[in-house]
Amino acid sequence: MFGQHKRMDSNRSSRPQARGIALTIVGALLLGACGAIPGGDGQSAKRPQSSAGLGNFNPSPAARQCFSNLGKANVRFSPLPNRNFAGGCTQIDSIKLLDVGAEVTNLGPVRCELASRFAAWTEYAVKRAARKYLGSELERIETMGSYSCRNISGSRRLSQHAHANAIDVSGFVLADGRRITLTGDWNGGRREKQFLTAIHQSACKRFGTVLSPDYNAAHRDHFHFDMSGNGYCR
Numbered sequence: 001m002f003g004q005h006k007r008m009d010s011n012r013s014s015r016p017q018a019r020g021i022a023l024t025i026v027g028a029l030l031l032g033a034c035g036a037i038p039g040g041d042g043q044s045a046k047r048p049q050s051s052a053g054l055g056n057f058n059p060s061p062a063a064r065q066c067f068s069n070l071g072k073a074n075v076r077f078s079p080l081p082n083r084n085f086a087g088g089c090t091q092i093d094s095i096k097l098l099d100v101g102a103e104v105t106n107l108g109p110v111r112c113e114l115a116s117r118f119a120a121w122t123e124y125a126v127k128r129a130a131r132k133y134l135g136s137e138l139e140r141i142e143t144m145g146s147y148s149c150r151n152i153s154g155s156r157r158l159s160q161h162a163h164a165n166a167i168d169v170s171g172f173v174l175a176d177g178r179r180i181t182l183t184g185d186w187n188g189g190r191r192e193k194q195f196l197t198a199i200h201q202s203a204c205k206r207f208g209t210v211l212s213p214d215y216n217a218a219h220r221d222h223f224h225f226d227m228s229g230n231g232y233c234r
Contacts, residue, residue, distance in 0.1 A: 056081040056082045056083060057079065057080075057081040057082065058082055059079060059082075059093050059112075060092075060093055062093070062113075063079075063093035063112050066093070066112035066113055066115075066116055067079060067095070067112065069116060070095075070112070070115070070116055070119065073116075073119060073120070073123075074101075075097070075099065075100055075101075075115075075116075075119045076097075076098040076099040077095045077096060077097050077098055077115065078095060078096045078098060079094075079095050080094045080095055080096055080109055082094075085149055087149060087158075087162075088158055088162070089149035089158065089162040089163070090162070090163050090164070091109045091147060091163075091164045092111070092163070092164075093111055093112050093113075094109040094110060094111050094112065094147075094164045095109070095110060095111075095112050095115055096108070096109060096110075097110060097115050097118070097119070100118070100119040100122045100123070101119075101122060101123055101127070102122060102126075102127070102138045102139065102140060102141055103139065103140040103141070104122075104140070104141045104143060105140065105141070105142050105143060106142070106143045106144060106145050107143050107145065107146050107167065108145055108146045108147045108148075108164070109146060109147045109164040110146045110147070110164055110165075110167060111163070111164050111165045111227065113227055114164075114165055114166070114167065114207075114225070114226065114227050117206045117207055117225075117227070118167055118225065120206065121199070121202060121203055121206050121207075121225075122138075122141065124202075125198070125199050125202035125203070125206075126138055126141065126172065126199050129195050129198040129199050129202075130172070130174060130195065132198075133191050133192075133194045133195040133198065134174060134178070134180070134191055134192070134195055136174040136175050136176040136178065137174065137175040138172060138173075138174060138175070139173045139174055139175045140172070140173040141169060141171075141172055142169070142170050142171040142172065142173065142181075143167055143168055143169050143170060144168035144169075144170050144221075144222055145161070145167075145168060146161065146164055146166060146167045146168075147161060147162075147163075147164040148161040148162065149161075149162050150162060153218050160209075160226035160227070160228050161226075165226050165227050165228065166224060166225065166226035166227075167224075167225045167226075168222045168223065168224050168225075169182075169222055169223040169225070170182055170183075170221055170222040170223075171183075180192055180195060180196065181221070182196070182212075182213055182220070182221050182222050182223065183220065183221040186212070186213045187213075200212055200223065203223065203225055203233075204231065204233035207225040207226065207227060208226060208227045208228050208229040208230060208231065208232070209224070209225070209226045209227075209228055209229035209232045209233075210223065210224070210225055210232070210233045210234070211223070211224040211234050212234060214234060215234040
């Protein structure tokens with residue numbers, strides 16, 4: 001009997017240790033999700049606080065793989081908790097992009113898959129086209145936002161923005177100070193138009209839906225990218 005009690009006591013004492021090990025592993029996974037900029041301070045990005053609480057942070061396996069891929073691509077980001085809002089709006093498997101190798105303005109929560117495509121588009125299309133057609137490095141991408149709980153304009157259907165699954169891009173600022181905008185340059189000078197045409201064509205190969213000023217008046221001042229559709233490009 002004494003030996004049996006001793007074994008039971010041993011089992012009880014091992015449980016807190018097991019819990020501690022499990023929590024340590026989970027913590028390591030979450031910290032490992034954040035990429036670092038080469039030459040940066042190497043600190044992991046902190047996830048922004050949310051009124052939904054951190055208890056809803058439960059990314060899917062696909063999102064965890066996406067986090068890993070972004071880290072390998074040296075993209076800095078912060079994973080966000082899953083959230084559901086009134087009216088069917090959601091932020092699921094979303095992140096906050098912190099650095100894609102160029103500043104990005106006005107960007108809110110973005111689904112990880114979309115963020116990954118956007119980061120690749122920035123690196124392999126926009127930066128290269130800026131050097132090729134405009135002779136300058138890309139400094140900043142200006143957006144009109146990502147998540148917005150609203151319907152498609154003129155429709156009763158939810159926009160992809162309502163699921164953090166869309167980004168609207170309105171302009172680009174170069175290292176030499178020039179600013180290229182969809183409003184002023186889509187039908188502007190030859191070099192500027194070549195630049196915008198090249199990155200539009202690249203976007204059509206990366207995103208599910210791409211809408212340009214040629215689509216309709218509502219898109220006269222921006223590119224719209226989202227992951228719905230099946231290669232729809234206008």
